[in-house]
Amino acid sequence: MATRRRREIPAAGEFIIPVAAIAFTAYYIWSVRDGPWEAKFSAYLVGTGLIISSAIFLLTRIWRLATTHREPGGGETRWWPPRPVTLRRLALLVLTLGYILAIDYGAGFTLSNFAFLTCGIILLSGVEHWLRAAGVAAALSLGGYLLFIVAFHTRFPEGPFEQFMSRLLS
Amino acid sequence: MDLPFHLFPELFWHAFSLWYVIIPAVLLGIIVGAIPGFSAANTIIILLPLALSVDVETGLVFMVALYSSSRMGAGIPAILVNIPGTGGAAATPLDGYPMTQQGRAPQALAMSFMASTFGGLFTSVVALFCLPILTQVVYYVHSVEMVVIMLFGMSLIASIAARDPLKGLVAGLFGMMLGAIGADHIYGTPRGTMGFLELYDGLPIIPALVGLFALSEAFLIIEGESIVSKAGRDLMVKAGWGPTIEGVKMTIERWWHVVWTSLIGLLIGIVPGAGAGIAAFTAYQQSRFFSKTPDLYGTGHPEGLIAPESANNGVTSGTLIPLLVLGLPGGLTAAVMMIVLQLHDVLLGPQLFVEDPKLAYGVIMTMAVTYIFMIPTILPLARYMSRITLVSTSYMTPTILSFTLTGAFVARDYAFDMYLALVFGAIGYVARKTGFHVAAILIGCILGPLLEQYLLRAMRISEGDPMVLFSSTLGNVLWVLLVVTLVFPYLFDWMRKRRAAAEAGAAEARS
Structure with a gap:
């Protein structure tokens, strides 16, 4: 028993996937409530299994948390990293979202890619490497432009760079 | 259908003489296969004007070479950065990526190339010589048998989540539930779409794959300086050609493994709509089942890498059989190839083998020759490609993010898919951090809709009688094999523990 008490307890992060799964299944079942049985098939068959298995999982974990000593802040499945990495990760997430929004709202692939890569590399390697970051980002963005847009005709929303190049090339 | 054996040597040398078409197509195929979101089908569509401007034979050789090599290319990012290029390579990182983390990337790539090449070459030859027999598979495998084949693939979840089966079950079922998003197969009722029109066609696999594997991986690797361990890094820096040659040797030593797992791919590939994903998962699961060291799977075990790579290249040969013999495309790329052939006024079906046997058999022979060309083209690159794993994560992470998000867009040209990839990235990140296997979620996403489709079809044919699932001899044999596959590992494990106890x-009594 003493050994069991010393064992690290999984962090609450373990609850996220089962809770999300139950929530999504509930929504899915609601979305097909008026449909024919063929449409409900997955919802009832898989959904029931998912809710039952998630519930068993949650109950066993809650039971374990309730019956053993909890060591705060960590565990064998600790899902939050040390603080500086967390901040960098959050910043990168914001940058990534910004990158998608920039492509979606008219900055175009090449400029968005250049800005994202430059900022991303600076964020992770330090501002002192800004020149190298910009150089790598420029090379990769131009390579991406040639590969995706010129060679494979990918239909990204066009930005100023793509419009300029298409006028230049035509 | 009599086989014109006398034509085969002529067809072989003729295909060989088209090296100037095959080699560029192989290189292009490897590139498009390695970029998530790009596929041979997309590329052929883009290059349609080129395929139509040349004669039918050259166009066909180009398409076949591109198709075969793209399958191999998809395994490269799966091994090096844990990002499968296509759903067919989703089982490759299970053992390929751990090898990379241990500094064995050149070895893993060499094994992948060899397994892909020999798997593809072997199945092409089998397809060539057994065409009349293999065609029968299409007639014998129906919805019921496909349901059991899908369950074989899904049983892999039990294997990869052996340490915590409940987590595996939750992850797999969650994946199936996500995979069931979209209009239902019969009446088109929207289900779980949250009002997004972009989800009415079903959950797009590429954004799911990009999110679960690539984005989550990118956000994880920033914790370290490199994706390779310190010891692995030292190993990689010192490595010359040795690991590549060792990888080649290890695959040759396991030639029997390549043979039977590629045959699984061939047989599954023949069934229209089955695809490379199910073949790779099934082959991996079967490889683990028959292995003497199943516990090593998932830790960088050579056979765990060979099995999915051989199988997904076996599928490539398989998909051509229903296309050529029956005019039924076995997959998306085969469908695009069919359109190109029809635009060239080539009528597919049994008549093709009577009217133009050189073209009909020439397609499969070209595939065999393509695989022969692949080895000298790609194998020397294994050593250099693997150096990418030494790049600092400061540069690697933003590059992975930008290029894979681009790949998520490219598959359907929807900006929505990039947001969707980000959502799946969040799911993948949390799943990895909390011990839920992302591969289990992806298996659910890929196989769930297919399982539903075949199950519904079987149920409708039988007017709702579930006993239809046990109504065919082949189906019943597969059910027995499935039960054996699921039960025996636990039985063997129990017997082993009992014997050890x-x-x-x-020993205690003696002492």
């Missing part, structure tokens, strides 16, 4: 007890 008895031996320990006897």
Whole structure:
């Protein structure tokens, strides 16, 4: 028993996937409530299994948390990293979202890619490497432009760079 | 259908003489296969004007070479950065990526190339010589048998989540539930779409794959300086050609493994709509089942890498059989190839083998020759490609993010898919951090809709009688094999533990 008490307890992060799964299944079942049985098939068959298995999982974990000593802040499945990495990760997430929004709202692939890569590399390697970051980002963005847009005709929303190049090339 | 054996040598040398078409197509195929979101089908569509401007034979050789090599290319990012290029390579990182983390990337790539090449070459030859027999598979495998084949693939979840089966079950079922998003197969009722029109066609696999594997991986690797361990890094820096040659040797030593797992791919590939994903998962699961060291799977075990790579290249040969013999495309790329052939006024079906046997058999022979060309083209690159794993994560992470998000867009040209990839990235990140296997979620996403489709079809044919699932001889044989596959590992494990306990007890009594 003493050994069991010393064992690290999984962090609450373990609850996220089962809770999300139950929530999504509930929504899915609601979305097909008026449909024919063929449409409900997955919802009832898989959904029931998912809710039952998630519930068993949650109950066993809650039971374990309730019956053993909890060591705060960590565990064998600790899902939050040390603080500086967390901040960098959050910043990168914001940058990534910004990158998608920039492509979606008219900055175009090449400029968005250049800005994202430059900022991303600076964020992770330090501002002192800004020149190298910009150089790598420029090379990769131009390579991406040639590969995706010129060679494979990918239909990204066009930005100023793509419009300029298409006028230049035509 | 009599086989014109006298034509085969002529067809072989003729295909060989088209090296100037095959080699560029192989290189292009490897590139498009390695970029998530790009596929041979997309590329052929883009290059349609080129395929139509040349004669039918050259166009066909180009398409076949591109198709075969793209399958191999998809395994490269799966091994090096844990990002499968296509759903067919989703089982490759299970053992390929751990090898990379241990500094064995050149070895893993060499094994992947060899397994892909020999798997593809072997199945092409089998397809060539057994065409009349293999065609029968299409007639014998129906919805019921496909349901059991899908369950074979899904049983892999039990294997990869052996340490915590409940987590595996939750992850797999969650994946199936996500995979069931979209209009239902019969009446088109929207289900779980949250009002997004972009989800009415079903959950797009590429954004799911990009999110679960690539984005989550990118956000994880920033914790370290490199994706390779310190010891692995030292190993990689010192490595010359040795690991590549060792990888080649290890695959040759396991030639039997390549043979039977590629045959699984061939047989599954023949069934229209089955695809490379199910073949790779099934082959991996079967490889683990028959292995003497199943516990090593998932830790960088060579056979765990060989099995999915051989199988997904076996599928490539398989998909051509229903296309050529029956005019039924076995997959998306085969469908695009069919359109190109029809635009060239080539009528597919049994008549093709009577009217133009050189073209009909020439397609499969070209595939065999393509695989022969692949080895000298790609194998020397294994050593250099693997150096990418030494790049600092400061540069690697933003590059992975930008290029894979681009790949998520490219598959359907929807900006929505990039947001969707980000959502799946969040799911993948949390799943990895909390011990839920992302591969289990992806298996659910890929196989769930297919399982539903075949199950519904079987149920409708039988007017709702579930006993239809046990109504065919082949289906019943597959059910028995499935039960054996699921039960025997636990039985063997129990027997092994019992024997060990008895031996320990006897040793204690002696002392």
